[in-house]
Amino acid sequence: MITKRIIPCLDVRDGQVVKGVNFGGLRQVASPVELAEYYSRCGADELVFYDITASSDGRKLFTDILRETAKNVFIPLTVGGGINTVDDFDRVLKCGADKVSVNSGAIRNPALIGEAAKLYGDQCAVLSVDVKRVDGELRVYAKGGRENTGLDAIEWIKRGVDSGAGEIVLNSIDTDGVKGGFDLPMLEAVCNVVSVPVIASGGAGNIADFITLFKTLPKVDAGLAASIFHFGEVEIADLKQEMKKNGIPARV
Amino acid sequence: MTAIIDYGVGNLFSLVSSFEKIGEKAVITADPAVLEQAERIILPGVGAFKDAADKLNASGLVPALFAQIEKGKPVMGICLGMQLLFDKSFEYGEHDGLGLISGEIRPIADRVSDLKIPHMGWNALTFEHGKHPLFNYINEGDCVYFVHSFCAVNCETDRIAWSEYGADITAAVAKGNVMGCQFHPEKSGDVGLAILRAFCEMKEGSTC
Numbered sequence: 001m002i003t004k005r006i007i008p009c010l011d012v013r014d015g016q017v018v019k020g021v022n023f024g025g026l027r028q029v030a031s032p033v034e035l036a037e038y039y040s041r042c043g044a045d046e047l048v049f050y051d052i053t054a055s056s057d058g059r060k061l062f063t064d065i066l067r068e069t070a071k072n073v074f075i076p077l078t079v080g081g082g083i084n085t086v087d088d089f090d091r092v093l094k095c096g097a098d099k100v101s102v103n104s105g106a107i108r109n110p111a112l113i114g115e116a117a118k119l120y121g122d123q124c125a126v127l128s129v130d131v132k133r134v135d136g137e138l139r140v141y142a143k144g145g146r147e148n149t150g151l152d153a154i155e156w157i158k159r160g161v162d163s164g165a166g167e168i169v170l171n172s173i174d175t176d177g178v179k180g181g182f183d184l185p186m187l188e189a190v191c192n193v194v195s196v197p198v199i200a201s202g203g204a205g206n207i208a209d210f211i212t213l214f215k216t217l218p219k220v221d222a223g224l225a226a227s228i229f230h231f232g233e234v235e236i237a238d239l240k241q242e243m244k245k246n247g248i249p250a251r252v
Numbered sequence: 253m254t255a256i257i258d259y260g261v262g263n264l265f266s267l268v269s270s271f272e273k274i275g276e277k278a279v280i281t282a283d284p285a286v287l288e289q290a291e292r293i294i295l296p297g298v299g300a301f302k303d304a305a306d307k308l309n310a311s312g313l314v315p316a317l318f319a320q321i322e323k324g325k326p327v328m329g330i331c332l333g334m335q336l337l338f339d340k341s342f343e344y345g346e347h348d349g350l351g352l353i354s355g356e357i358r359p360i361a362d363r364v365s366d367l368k369i370p371h372m373g374w375n376a377l378t379f380e381h382g383k384h385p386l387f388n389y390i391n392e393g394d395c396v397y398f399v400h401s402f403c404a405v406n407c408e409t410d411r412i413a414w415s416e417y418g419a420d421i422t423a424a425v426a427k428g429n430v431m432g433c434q435f436h437p438e439k440s441g442d443v444g445l446a447i448l449r450a451f452c453e454m455k456e457g458s459t460c
Contacts, residue, residue, distance in 0.1 A: 071269040251395040
């Protein structure tokens, strides 16, 4: 049986992880390569590198780091941030990325997902969506959650899958950072309309939140989180054990 | 030295890196002379079967590959590279493969109705016909990373491992010195590296 994936997400700016990670309170590690190796050893099933660099110098640093990571870490790597063209896909895939996640780039150019899926395969094109409730409606936000596009989230996601997105990352702005659990109603609404894997993002505060996620919504394929892993609030090895104990298929 | 056949399909960065990680030299090549020098050969592949089969045929490397297999050199196909070893594929039509392993490639969707396609993620291996030397350093139940929408069927004789995904999905095959993995050892963490290590220890003419 296929296992549920646990995915740490690292924000990278100018070649460094934005918030350093505490290893047992001993030291701060900001090297993405070192962190990726650490997470891989801990049992992470996949890694997301999110490039929040603004400058082109920083972009070069990012691909250098990606290449270095892919030389040392042998689990799937997904890259997001600043992906606006098929050339951007090409740039990161050549450096060892396995999947490429598109968010604002797909809003600016809705044809991007389809073009990339055709060139590199559906499994490679990930549609990442930031969604917030506005007057009870699920709306797509752009620019890191700052701008309401007015797009209906369910329609947008269906359209993305129809054009070739092989996976959906659903980030709920409503639960993000609150650490009160994943946004189960929003995830359910999305799972009901798509046939590709759905990755839940936003809201995980502890191990129980992951257990509730996979127990309540068996159609969700993976859980993604950042700070709770970085700050050691949830150890991936413990999380996997607890999943197993609860009858959730996990790679341990 | 391991030769990785370059016929213009897919990205070989991680594959080369995984061999480097286990201390083995890997060379990406489209040169029959390098295949001759190599101790073992990898046939990689991602994408669509017909496109890959056409490119492999156009590369002119098939006779050289067959000559090396004839000599008993260990050869491993990975993902679509494994599928190419079979008689034929029914991915968008009917297309001939290399015919090195009996069986054919069919849509996973023909066998599974309510699961997501592609079969993507980490799944556990169940061994078949005992424990093949490729698995010398891993255990039954270890997980490997899959990404595929088509799978090998009617190949029970040569099947050495499968994974459960609504049906028994062929994970690895072996017939003498010709082997294939549907999953990606170069993306399967330590388990994947251990499989590559076992492959690198096989000698010409000495595989089971």
